[in-house]
Amino acid sequence: MGESASDVIVLDHVSKRYGDFVAVHDANFSIGSGEFFAMLGPSGCGKTTTLKMIAGFEQPTSGRVLLDGVDVSDVPPYKRNVNTVFQQYALFPHMTVFDNVAFGPRSKKVDESKIKTSVMEMLEIVRLSEFAKRKPSQLSGGQQQRVALARALVNYPSALLLDEPLAALDLKLREAMQIELKRIQREVGISFIFVTHDQGEALTMSDRIAVMSQGHVEQIGTPQEIYRSPASLFVAGFIGSANLLPGTVKSHEGNDVVVALKSGSTIRVAGQAQAHSVGAPVSVMLRPERLRPSNQADGTGQSLQGTLTDLVFQGATARMIVRLSDGTELTCLADSSARMPQMQVGTSMNVSWDVDGGYVLAGWPDKAGSTSTDVDHIESTL
Amino acid sequence: MTETVERNNRIARNADRVGLGAMILASICLVALGAHWVSGPMVSVIVLVLVAVIVGVLVLAYTGGPEARRLLAPYGLLKPGMLWLALFFLAPVWSLLRISLSTKESRFSVNYNFSWAFENYTKAFSDFGKQFEHAFVYAAIATVLTILIGYPLAYVIAFRGGKYKNILLGLVVVPFFTSYLIRTIAWSTILADRGIVVRALNAVGLERLFEWMHIMDNGKLLNTPAAVIGGLTYNFLPFMLLPIYVSLEKIDTNLVNAAGDLYSSASRAFRKVVLPLSIPGVFAGTLLTFIPAAGDFVNAQFLGNPNTSMIGNSIQDQFLKQNNYPVASAMAAVLMVSIATLVLLYTRIFGTEDLA
Numbered sequence A: 001m002g003e004s005a006s007d008v009i010v011l012d013h014v015s016k017r018y019g020d021f022v023a024v025h026d027a028n029f030s031i032g033s034g035e036f037f038a039m040l041g042p043s044g045c046g047k048t049t050t051l052k053m054i055a056g057f058e059q060p061t062s063g064r065v066l067l068d069g070v071d072v073s074d075v076p077p078y079k080r081n082v083n084t085v086f087q088q089y090a091l092f093p094h095m096t097v098f099d100n101v102a103f104g105p106r107s108k109k110v111d112e113s114k115i116k117t118s119v120m121e122m123l124e125i126v127r128l129s130e131f132a133k134r135k136p137s138q139l140s141g142g143q144q145q146r147v148a149l150a151r152a153l154v155n156y157p158s159a160l161l162l163d164e165p166l167a168a169l170d171l172k173l174r175e176a177m178q179i180e181l182k183r184i185q186r187e188v189g190i191s192f193i194f195v196t197h198d199q200g201e202a203l204t205m206s207d208r209i210a211v212m213s214q215g216h217v218e219q220i221g222t223p224q225e226i227y228r229s230p231a232s233l234f235v236a237g238f239i240g241s242a243n244l245l246p247g248t249v250k251s252h253e254g255n256d257v258v259v260a261l262k263s264g265s266t267i268r269v270a271g272q273a274q275a276h277s278v279g280a281p282v283s284v285m286l287r288p289e290r291l292r293p294s295n296q297a298d299g300t301g302q303s304l305q306g307t308l309t310d311l312v313f314q315g316a317t318a319r320m321i322v323r324l325s326d327g328t329e330l331t332c333l334a335d336s337s338a339r340m341p342q343m344q345v346g347t348s349m350n351v352s353w354d355v356d357g358g359y360v361l362a363g364w365p366d367k368a369g370s371t372s373t374d375v376d377h378i379e380s381t382l
Numbered sequence B: 001m002t003e004t005v006e007r008n009n010r011i012a013r014n015a016d017r018v019g020l021g022a023m024i025l026a027s028i029c030l031v032a033l034g035a036h037w038v039s040g041p042m043v044s045v046i047v048l049v050l051v052a053v054i055v056g057v058l059v060l061a062y063t064g065g066p067e068a069r070r071l072l073a074p075y076g077l078l079k080p081g082m083l084w085l086a087l088f089f090l091a092p093v094w095s096l097l098r099i100s101l102s103t104k105e106s107r108f109s110v111n112y113n114f115s116w117a118f119e120n121y122t123k124a125f126s127d128f129g130k131q132f133e134h135a136f137v138y139a140a141i142a143t144v145l146t147i148l149i150g151y152p153l154a155y156v157i158a159f160r161g162g163k164y165k166n167i168l169l170g171l172v173v174v175p176f177f178t179s180y181l182i183r184t185i186a187w188s189t190i191l192a193d194r195g196i197v198v199r200a201l202n203a204v205g206l207e208r209l210f211e212w213m214h215i216m217d218n219g220k221l222l223n224t225p226a227a228v229i230g231g232l233t234y235n236f237l238p239f240m241l242l243p244i245y246v247s248l249e250k251i252d253t254n255l256v257n258a259a260g261d262l263y264s265s266a267s268r269a270f271r272k273v274v275l276p277l278s279i280p281g282v283f284a285g286t287l288l289t290f291i292p293a294a295g296d297f298v299n300a301q302f303l304g305n306p307n308t309s310m311i312g313n314s315i316q317d318q319f320l321k322q323n324n325y326p327v328a329s330a331m332a333a334v335l336m337v338s339i340a341t342l343v344l345l346y347t348r349i350f351g352t353e354d355l356a
Helices: A047-055 A097-107 A112-125 A141-153 A171-188 A199-205 A223-228 A233-238 A375-380 B002-013 B015-034 B041-063 B065-100 B119-160 B162-177 B180-190 B196-204 B207-212 B225-249 B253-261 B266-294 B298-303 B311-321 B325-350
Strands: A007-018 A021-032 A036-040 A062-067 A082-085 A159-163 A191-196 A208-213 A216-221 A243-253 A256-261 A266-269 A281-286 A292-294 A302-313 A317-324 A329-335 A348-353 A358-362 B102-104 B112-114
Touching (some): A021 A062, A021 A216, A036 A047, A036 A199, A047 A191, A082 B253, A141 A159, A171 A199, A199 A223, A208 A233, A216 A223, A233 A281, A256 A281, A266 A302, A266 A358, A292 A329, A317 A348, B002 B015, B002 B041, B002 B065, B015 B041, B041 B065, B065 B112, B065 B325, B102 B325, B119 B162, B119 B311, B162 B225, B180 B298, B196 B207, B225 B266, B225 B298, B266 B325, B311 B325
Parallel strands (some): A036 A191, A159 A191
Antiparallel strands (some): A007 A021, A243 A256, A243 A281, A256 A266, A281 A358, A292 A348, A302 A317, A317 A329, B102 B112
8 A cells, every 4th residue: 555645644454353353454544634534334343443543542463553654553542643532422521611622732731821712713613612611411412522523623633533423413413413524624624534334424424435344444445436336245235225136247248247147137237347257156236226117118228127016205216126036126216206106016117227337246145136125234234 | 069179179289288288297296206295195186196197198199189199299208208207316306405405303313304404515515525526536537548548449440340340349348247346346356465467567567667657556556546547447448439439430431531532641631530520429438437437436445445535435425324314415416516517518618519
């Protein structure tokens, strides 16, 4: 991995083991200055351990953590120029909002007069100026969250670490705070590294995402890269919802791959011929929103036939479950306005998509079909 | 008919006032009985009133509907405790104060004449000033010692105990399954002149240092002020340790992590975060230790000498041996008032809003 001068944090082949259990295996990536970086994965994937190693609460078993180019692997947290926003905020309950925010500068023995200006400035940025004299218990969850942010940011750290920062908030507030966090990050220009198990949160806020699973970093990339070209079946199923159809590569047609599905149909996927040799076991990923369900065959691109088993109106979109002849279920996400009235549960359906709408991944999934209708799958990602 | 219903409704709506009134009336009845305000046939009258009040409230609760029951419930729950306190605290305190202002015709007389005899109080102060002083000084030193010993112990159990937490707490509490007296008498064996501690000190040659620190007196450890204070410290340690443990245990370790993350060294994190958050425990422990220690007479009796008597010993002596109830009562009243004053002052100065 290339290290550039603007990298704030570099993880150099970092591993963490607890006895026989490998919490983090060979994490090797760097985070740039001013970047909004997400570590995403199901619980127990090692993302929080990685964050703690950056913060200094855990020491790596092997490898190095570099902060601003300096090896800090053995430096205790209070001597590292990074700050953490804890999951439950960990605000000091016996102190006012002002004293909470002033805690860091006071530890560093900054002038009390300077502390006052910088604390009030930071409270201004998080829009809590008028709450300076309150105790944390007198604030709402979202306000406490912003106090925690201000308390960390007032130290102008090299990087801010956020451990599931929005997990304790309810849905509406979480969405508003995502935008607020992004705004604050732009305003202060500090790198944010945040840990989440919520893929929507990661996609909304991050410049880059590291997807982790069972201690391994599965893929690092921009939200678009990760969504469009996942590196593995795990990433495909974890980010957004996906329909995964197992099969084998039958042939190459130019740059395209022809896949013989286990269900018997044959479909073509654009590009990727170099990546998958003939005869290899592969899965074709179809994103629900790329699928076009209809009553008649529209004759364009690729298609599969099945029966409509469920139709859920969701406002702007409608979610349809189409069962193929071999029992595999596909989830389709369609514009709810147009042809919905004619569609009845039980009618036969033609599901089509453009040849560049599919994506081929190596290996077979545990269960063919839609990841978004599989309760076990969803639970395992939470 | 409608009038009765109307009246019943009014009572049901005001059931809370009825409940409060009934509780006060019943308490007064019990104090009157317990403190011998009445005698002869009046006793039966009071008992009848008491029964009538309780039955009346029960009838109201039964017939008044859900609203009346909801209003009565808090008083129903308060009542057992209130009545208990009325009979076993208010009535005895009344008797005590009354006797403290009474005189007896002779030492062996059993009748007291209430005569505003304030000389009992003068006597309590003039004859037993030393014992009052011992009580408060020893109790204060013992309280400070229990903090110094108990706080670190509670800290280690709460933050480093891990899976052994409950075992360690158990070890703190287990000795207290033995009787208070037995434990104190055991200490007199341990500290005896030819006991294990004194011999060990002699062997190591530390007795000089201990003499210089006024812990030992002429080669003796037992029957010294130090032994009494040591006994108090030992006996009240759990009352200090447990509240401190509870307040430390409640502290989220992430707060300590957060302090570290915000550039605080371990000692600053302790001073600024852990210590302030555990003060309510120290406060509660201080009250639980100082109050009973100031009134204690067991430790001074078994571990002290006649010159280390605490006020508890004098009160016990005046009550049970000298049969001088008036002066004993005056001393008990003074002890009660002084402790109450000290506690109030302490609460004012150090009290935290969490406890208020």
